[in-house]
Amino acid sequence: MSIQISYRFVVKNEKNKDGLYPIYLRAFLKGRKIETATTVAIPLRDWSLRNQRVKILNKNYEKYNMILDAIDKKSVKLLVNNFLNEEYPLTLVQFKERLIASNHTSNEESFTDYILEYLDENKVKFKAETWFGYKSQISKILKFKKRICFSDITEKFINEYRQYMLYTLGNNENTAGKSLRVLRTFVNISIRFGYIKSNPFQYISIKKVDGKRDFLSIDELNKLTDYYLKNNLLKPIDKDILGYFLFACYTGLRYSDLKTFSKDSIVNDSIHLRMHKTGYLVNIPLSTKAKMFIPDSPSNSNRVFRIYCNKVTNKVLKKTGVQLGLNKNLTCHCGRHSNYSFQLKTNELQVSIF
Structure with missing residues (x-):
């Protein structure tokens, strides 16, 4: 890798509101360019094109040239550090972003x-x-x-x-x-964006272990279903959450898919839905049991279920599991695992991908 970006200071042709001409740093890479504004603006006659600095006839020439010198040094440092420590050369946008960042940050910033x-x-x-x-x-x-x-x-x-x-x-x-x-x-x-210079994760391995995936047995699912259908004392929020959880058990929908599941997604006793996670358009048969958990009362929106946040959903499910004496860590995703378990036991694949 070589240093491919070059740069120079230029005077913009347009005057600012004070009638002065702003100085910009113009960087070049393979025929393209990008410009970064400086805080320096001067009369056009005070600029030395050859030296790329403010002429001595300007009363603030020392101050302005110190600013340009500092930007010059930061630019060189960025390019050299990139050359010595990074695998890929900077793009023009990265060069500008890091240069701007270096002007208003330090390692002590949050x-x-x-x-x-x-x-x-x-x-x-x-x-x-x-x-x-x-x-x-x-x-x-x-x-x-x-x-x-x-x-x-x-x-x-x-x-x-x-x-x-x-x-x-x-x-x-x-x-x-x-x-x-x-x-x-x-x-x-x-x-x-140049705020951290070296990668602290370089020698860190992040483990991922096979965890225990809880799923419901047929008896446990029937127990929850009876509880949902026969318990008239359930709070509305508890009934809503248990309803879409059981629907997930019979359809295999993820929590994110339940949130987007609309009435338009039900076509000829099947669910036609684009999966949130994978982007696949799937066709899932809508069984008689799954239909039991679709709310009867019409809602103001096109959504089938009123979905609560994941934290509230799992809290209610865990409470329900304890009340029924289920030795399972009930979460919304447990419904999807349960559906796959039933499919494996019956050797039936209920999902078609278009």
Whole structure:
């Protein structure tokens, strides 16, 4: 890899509101260019095209040239660091972003504040579940340490955070691993924009172990079904949640698919739905038992179920499981596992992919 970006200072042709001409840093790469504004603006006669600096006849020439010198040095440092320490050369956009970042950041600035700001500015780029999940992970990190600077993000910090999740929060290995993968995403964002110089995850392996997947037996499913159909004292929220959980048991829909499941998705006693996770368009037979859990009362929206947040859903399901004496960790995803279990037992595959 070689240093491919070149640059020089230029005077813009248009005057600003003060009648002065702004100085920009113009970078070049393979016939393309990008410009970054500086804080320097001068009369056109005060610019030395040959030296790319402000002439001595300008009363502020020392101050302005110090600013341009500093930008010059930062640009060189960015390009050299990229050449020596990174696998791929900078693009023009990356060069500009890192140059801007270097002008208003230090290692003592808040890592978490920056990531929260980045998430808010780029919210439209993320799926809603991903965005809220990322925000939740920031809250989790801040429980470990109230203020986290860029300079704090080291291999030691990551290992201590893992230990905190496993032994203080009681997270299992997979939950801790998921949080570390999100943290790694945040670190990669910071590296991309030049806030973190070296990758602290370089020598860290994030484990993923085969966990126990709870699923319902036929008897347990029948017990829950009878409880749903015959218990008239169920709170509305409990009945709603148990209803779409049992529907998932008979159809195999994920929680994310239940949220988008609409009345238009039911065609000729089948569910025609594009899976949220995979993007596949599937056709799932709608059995008589599954139909029992579709609400009778019409809703204002086209959605079939009123879906509560995942945390509330799982809390209600666990409470229901305890009340019925089920020795299972009931979660919404347990319904999908149960459906696959039934399919395997009956050697029937109920899902067709278009």
